[in-house]
Amino acid sequence: MSLRDLAVLYLIAGLACAVAVYRAARPDGHGARRAALSAALCVPLWPIWAPVALTAGRGESGARPGGAGGEAAARVLGALREGVSACVGTSFEALLSREAASRIEAEVTRAAARHAELDALLRQSGFDEGAAAARVAEIERGGGGAGARSLATAHLHLENIRRLRAMRDRDARALDELADLVQALRTQLVLARFAGSSVEGVGGIVSEVWARVEGLGAAIDAAGSAGYEEPIET
Template identity: 85%
Template structure:
């Protein structure tokens, strides 16, 4: 195979990677186009970095979905471990269903926030750049600067809400998994109900916290302004 043939194959691979990166890139299309353009000459290096970064972005929905699945799996195991024992009143099927419902609500809100923040109009870097641009403009830009600051602050508040939901779900998943192992241990080791009650109370406190946060802030819509 000649050098020309190899060059053509390299270019084709670069174009294919560029298309994949562009399609996988959320948010600002200009940033996506730039990332895709880098793939054409540098695809062996840039394509894995760009695609992996999209999958591993902090607060993303896949991680939250995984946390919700961990909660659901641990609850099922915990209910099974309690069945027919003195611990059954601590984690009944009805209680597990209530917990799962709150977790599903929290995961859905997180996914909504995450999708919203991937839109071009919610790009924090672009909003910060706009503030800096207006500040460099000097006098006569008071109202424009206040509006730009408000937009940037709203984006930051939305990101903080999204990230807080993600952390809360991850922490609850860890706690429910610990509850599951404690219930299994208690069943086979013959531990007392009192030894399990503390962690059950902590689980309920976290679940109630999730519900309160959702009820306080409600759903999120790109058409609704955020008050400051």
Template identity: 85%
Template sequence: MSLRDLSVLYLLAGLACAVAVYRASRDRGDARRRAALSAALCVPLWPIWAPVALTAGRGAASDRPDGDAGTAAARVQGALREGVSACAGTSFEALLSREAAARIEAEVARAAARHAELDALLRQSGFDEAAAAARVAEIERGGAGGRALATAHLHLENIRRLRAMRDRDARALEELADLVQALRTQLVLARFAGSSVEGVGGIVSEVWARVEGLGAAIDAHGGAGSEGPIAT
């Protein structure tokens, strides 16, 4: 095979990698210009740049808390329905009625929806924490100060606050799912073993405390996008 043939094959491989990199960048929410630049770099440098560009989103994904809010919400829903079924027609029915379970499910759905909204927002290139931090460092290195630096710092802090809210919601939903599953198990045990109402009541009280905490957090912030205007 001649050098010309090798060059053609190298170019074709670079073009194929460029297409893959562009699509992956757009799927991650990168701006069109940024995705195009990354793809253009891939044509001559594909053996080096393609692996970096194609795995760039994995680090961001690993920063998210373990578990998925949607999965946690589904766990809560399933455990609640089994718990309601277990205590139906028993002395525990007043502790977890169908109406109470429906209210818990509604609050969990609100929290899961807010988490999904925040997560989608933070996937966008304009909410990239690393890029915001790099911008702050760039301004500081350039010696600029005053309003430009303050604005860059504010942007970075806003992103960090949004990430903290998203992560807090995910942890709260996971913990609530574990607690509701424990409640379900306790109700089944109480039904067949005749456990005391006090033992079940303690878990129910804890579940309600967690649910009210979720609702209070959502109401306090008014959802993901209504914390008021950002100061500049």
């Protein structure tokens, strides 16, 4: 099977997932736009986003479809494809080859998957920051006769939730900043192609993209090797 055949199969699977996600959302009124965005994200990111979107109805009703990480990842992948196309057959092809784009896509997909996992986790009732903070306040007021040990446990639980939230938000910011940068790279490459700009004018932004991508990968690898503290239920 050729690469083109695989791409067609991937697209068909993405479209099928998009239809399933849209139908599962049962869009109504303002929800139609939200459901359409969630379905659109499934086309390029169906292995990551479809499972999350299809189970989102069992989470909090106010959750954003796709989340910031999924939206940013979709922007990165779209801009990368256009950037690679703009480079084909030009002197810029060595700066952003298909192989290089594949490596960037792999890191972005990995970061988006972690963000989606953290986002889904933090929607669960056991990871409610407000409830955890309320429990700390209750113990500090002396409610239920809880002692110092219970207070320490409640504080640890709250701190763990806040650390997980900080990780999720940091991933979202990193993906969003990378998306802006890759979109700028795309327009720079298109401009260079038609205006005849030099390779040197594009090299700087390519280097910055790689620095951001390597930063994403390093953050995920560091978190994976260190692990994180499991929140303790009180």
